[in-house]
Amino acid sequence: MERYAELKEAVEKLELVDAHAHNIVDLDSTFPFLRCFSEAEGEALSYVPHSLSFKRSLRDIAKLYGCETSLHAIETHRRSSGLQSISIKCFEAAKIGAILIDDGIEFDKMHDVEWHRNYSPVVCRVLRIEHLAEKILDKELPNGSEWTLDMFTETFMTKLKSVADRVVALKSIAAYRSGLEIDTHVNKKDAEEGLIETLSAGKPIRIQNKHLIDYIFTCSLEVALKFNLPMQIHTGFGDKDLDLRLSNPLHLRTVLEDKRFARSCIVLLHASYPFSKEASYLASVYPQVYVDFGLAVPKLSVHGMISSVKGLLELAPIKKVMFSTDGYAFPETFYLAVEAAEDIFKKNAIRLYKIDGIIDLFDSKNAVSNDLVMTFQKDIVFIRIIWVDTSGQHRCRVVPIKRFYDVVKKNGVGLTSASMAMSSTSDGPSNGTNLTAVGEIRLMPDLSRKWMLPWAQKEEMVLADMHVKPGQAWEYCPREALRRITKILKDEFNLEMNAGFENEFYLLRNVLRGGREEWVPFDSTPYCSTSAFDSASPLFQEVYFALQSLDIPVEQLHAESGKGQFEIALGHRVCTDAADNLIFAREAIRAVARKHGLLATFVPKYSLDDIGSGSHVHISLWENGKNVFMGSKQSSLHGMSVVGEEFMAGVLSHLPSILAFTAPLPNSYDRIQPDTWSGAYLCWGKENREAPLRTACPPGVSDGLVSNFEIKSFDGCANPHLGLASIVAAGIDGLRRHLRLPEPVETNPSSLSESIERLPKELSESVEALEKDEVMKNLIGENLLKAVIGVRKAEIDYYSKNKDAFKQLIHQY
Numbered sequence: 001m002e003r004y005a006e007l008k009e010a011v012e013k014l015e016l017v018d019a020h021a022h023n024i025v026d027l028d029s030t031f032p033f034l035r036c037f038s039e040a041e042g043e044a045l046s047y048v049p050h051s052l053s054f055k056r057s058l059r060d061i062a063k064l065y066g067c068e069t070s071l072h073a074i075e076t077h078r079r080s081s082g083l084q085s086i087s088i089k090c091f092e093a094a095k096i097g098a099i100l101i102d103d104g105i106e107f108d109k110m111h112d113v114e115w116h117r118n119y120s121p122v123v124c125r126v127l128r129i130e131h132l133a134e135k136i137l138d139k140e141l142p143n144g145s146e147w148t149l150d151m152f153t154e155t156f157m158t159k160l161k162s163v164a165d166r167v168v169a170l171k172s173i174a175a176y177r178s179g180l181e182i183d184t185h186v187n188k189k190d191a192e193e194g195l196i197e198t199l200s201a202g203k204p205i206r207i208q209n210k211h212l213i214d215y216i217f218t219c220s221l222e223v224a225l226k227f228n229l230p231m232q233i234h235t236g237f238g239d240k241d242l243d244l245r246l247s248n249p250l251h252l253r254t255v256l257e258d259k260r261f262a263r264s265c266i267v268l269l270h271a272s273y274p275f276s277k278e279a280s281y282l283a284s285v286y287p288q289v290y291v292d293f294g295l296a297v298p299k300l301s302v303h304g305m306i307s308s309v310k311g312l313l314e315l316a317p318i319k320k321v322m323f324s325t326d327g328y329a330f331p332e333t334f335y336l337a338v339e340a341a342e343d344i345f346k347k348n349a350i351r352l353y354k355i356d357g358i359i360d361l362f363d364s365k366n367a368v369s370n371d372l373v374m375t376f377q378k379d380i381v382f383i384r385i386i387w388v389d390t391s392g393q394h395r396c397r398v399v400p401i402k403r404f405y406d407v408v409k410k411n412g413v414g415l416t417s418a419s420m421a422m423s424s425t426s427d428g429p430s431n432g433t434n435l436t437a438v439g440e441i442r443l444m445p446d447l448s449r450k451w452m453l454p455w456a457q458k459e460e461m462v463l464a465d466m467h468v469k470p471g472q473a474w475e476y477c478p479r480e481a482l483r484r485i486t487k488i489l490k491d492e493f494n495l496e497m498n499a500g501f502e503n504e505f506y507l508l509r510n511v512l513r514g515g516r517e518e519w520v521p522f523d524s525t526p527y528c529s530t531s532a533f534d535s536a537s538p539l540f541q542e543v544y545f546a547l548q549s550l551d552i553p554v555e556q557l558h559a560e561s562g563k564g565q566f567e568i569a570l571g572h573r574v575c576t577d578a579a580d581n582l583i584f585a586r587e588a589i590r591a592v593a594r595k596h597g598l599l600a601t602f603v604p605k606y607s608l609d610d611i612g613s614g615s616h617v618h619i620s621l622w623e624n625g626k627n628v629f630m631g632s633k634q635s636s637l638h639g640m641s642v643v644g645e646e647f648m649a650g651v652l653s654h655l656p657s658i659l660a661f662t663a664p665l666p667n668s669y670d671r672i673q674p675d676t677w678s679g680a681y682l683c684w685g686k687e688n689r690e691a692p693l694r695t696a697c698p699p700g701v702s703d704g705l706v707s708n709f710e711i712k713s714f715d716g717c718a719n720p721h722l723g724l725a726s727i728v729a730a731g732i733d734g735l736r737r738h739l740r741l742p743e744p745v746e747t748n749p750s751s752l753s754e755s756i757e758r759l760p761k762e763l764s765e766s767v768e769a770l771e772k773d774e775v776m777k778n779l780i781g782e783n784l785l786k787a788v789i790g791v792r793k794a795e796i797d798y799y800s801k802n803k804d805a806f807k808q809l810i811h812q813y
Contacts, residue, residue, distance in 0.1 A: 022328035104128025178210035179246025191215035276311030294324030412442035433790030500572030521564030532559035602716025612671030650734020679712035
């Protein structure tokens with residue numbers, strides 16, 4: 001055995017991360033102690049003492065307690081020593097440094113999560129999604145009303161999001177109820193019928209209907225993805241409630257192949273026994289799949305444990321295999337399960353569940369409160385709380401890490417109400433906005449949009465919502481406006497709008513001419529120049545890796561037509577995420593350029609003598625994970641569906657007023673000129689780059705069909721949330737009124753200028769159109785609209801009097 005001595009020594013020195021466990025019960029609980037050794041219940045418990053695992057476990061516990069090797073002797077020792085004493089002994093012997101507790105299984109007289117902190121320095125919570133759903137449905141609705149699927153979904157998602165920043169993982173026991181063949185495209189009608197069936201069975205609620213379970217799982221996975229939380233899934237063996245045939249993890253193929261959830265980390269619990277080799281295979285071929293061999297150790301015989309763990313390790317990368325005790329009810333279950341090596345015990349779980357900062361602090365004996373410890377990751381010093389105002393400027397408040405988690409995370413930071421009335425020319429409130437220096441709001445960090453700064457050490461950034469007080473959204477908040485309008489699109493039409501942005505910008509370098517500082521183009525190369533990209537490649541590699549770390553997909557990069565002008569095209573996302581990603585992308589591009597001694601500017605027309613920069617956005621409509629903007633070969637006018645045409649027709653109808661959001665500065669209209677590929681006329685076309693709306697047929701789409709449409713009149717000074725909100729609002733109007741598109745323009749529209757209406761030539765014309773637009777007023781909100789119009793009029797007034805002032809915009813956008 002000498003060859004194992006080094007491994008044994010390493011194991012004995014480890015402090016473990018127990019990645020999946022449950023609550024401990026009091027000594028006088030009715031939960032039988034025999035359950036410490038088996039998943040059996042009722043009469044089947046009488047056979048437990050005749051199993052090999054029982055005999056081995058009994059011997060190990062007796063040795064730990066120093067008592068006779070018998071069940072009676074151990075139970076006597078437990079009662080005489082007390083729960084505190086045996087808990088200390090078991091946890092110290094097991095060297096458990098962190099426990100992740102699923103408290104969704106209820107035992108008689110069980111202790112809460114906080115109680116376990118007496119025995120482990122780090123205790124975190126895992127949220128069982130089915131338990132949360134059942135607790136919600138158990139509650140009576142006011143006025144005797146009945147649950148509907150929409151009411152349940154809103155309540156469930158709100159509750160889940162409210163606790164998502166206080167848990168380290170979600171967990172599903174779908175295997176126990178309806179099996180792992182989960183349909184992530186479950187029909188809402190089927191889910192509604194499942195809800196009715198569940199409610200009709202009476203209380204306490206127990207959800208067993210497959211459609212409803214699949215629906216809850218899919219909703220939860222969306223939240224897990226948004227908050228960057230792993231999803232633990234019970235697989236393989238368990239108690240007799242489970243149909244073992246349906247707990248084979250291979251049934252999860254639909255989930256694993258769903259591109260929406262390709263970045264969701266999935267943890268297969270319990271070694272998937274007896275399907276360990278299947279779990280190992282999945283971990284080897286799917287980057288998002290991890291395996292955990294809790295429960296198999298120690299519930300199986302020695303041969304069974306070795307066989308199960310060996311099966312997991314045959315294909316699964318070592319760095320994707322983790323350990324947990326699946327300890328429950330009794331401290332002894334935690335002790336018995338300790339049997340693995342360092343990567344499995346500790347490092348992999350620390351990485352996946354993001355608790356490295358917690359472990360580091362406790363390893364160094366740092367006496368910091370546990371709430372704060374949960375957040376002290378990677379030596380963060382500052383957190384930037386970012387918002388984008390009405391004028392499209394990125395702004396931030398910066399708070400030290402301790403202040404953030406002690407106060408700001410819960411209560412936000414104060415901000416003047418005038419913040420949404422500021423223009424690009426003044427940090428004071430603009431006239432006509434109804435916002436003044438009187439009044440304060442709260443900037444509330446959205447922890448699902450918090451990231452490490454890839455370009456700066458020891459800092460994080462987080463996007464903020466604007467609240468009147470914590471929990472109450474402010475009607476002027478751009479992110480809330482987009483969420484509210486997209487909810488209307490979802491509720492009325494079951495549609496989601498996806499958006500993908502093409503960011504055009506100039507790279508400028510600083511030179512001295514005649515003793516004066518000037519910003520001049522990075523180079524003078526033409527469109528798609530290889531030499532231009534050669535020169536900028538180191539910068540773009542850094543930008544690309546920064547965007548990757550922020551989970552922002554990049555589709556392509558190239559040099560544009562202007563001197564020193566480039567473009568980065570981002571992948572499409574649901575529009576609320578796309579708007580957030582655009583903010584982060586702008587931040588990354590500007591910051592990395594600054595590191596390279598350059599200035600990146602998104603100003604629409606930084607030089608009146610060169611090509612303008614846009615932030616073209618590609619729009620598509622999705623229903624249940626399917627692009628429904630695209631038509632079918634059988635019956636498709638212009639290659640798009642009926643809903644696609646109606647939505648796009650609404651956008652075309654409201655485009656003059658949309659420009660007040662998407663082209664927000666007088667300088668924006670210097671860009672939107674005929675014959676400059678910026679879309680100057682009120683029309684649309686098929687792959688017509690001179691039209692402001694262009695239907696697109698990217699590679700892979702069948703001939704004659706289109707997958708999205710592009711809006712060219714969106715630039716880098718626009719608040720992305722307000723811009724997309726105006727597009728969704730216009731699309732909703734098109735759907736409600738069943739608008740139809742006119743015939744497409746198949747040539748340069750400037751050659752048809754006598755028969756085609758010109759889009760607004762100045763910001764004042766867009767503002768005038770917006771003031772008359774009742775649809776925008778009703779959907780976006782009258783007060784927010786007043787603020788937008790007031791700021792736009794302030795821009796018009798200032799730049800009309802200061803003709804060269806636009807030259808300073810490169811420092812703001």
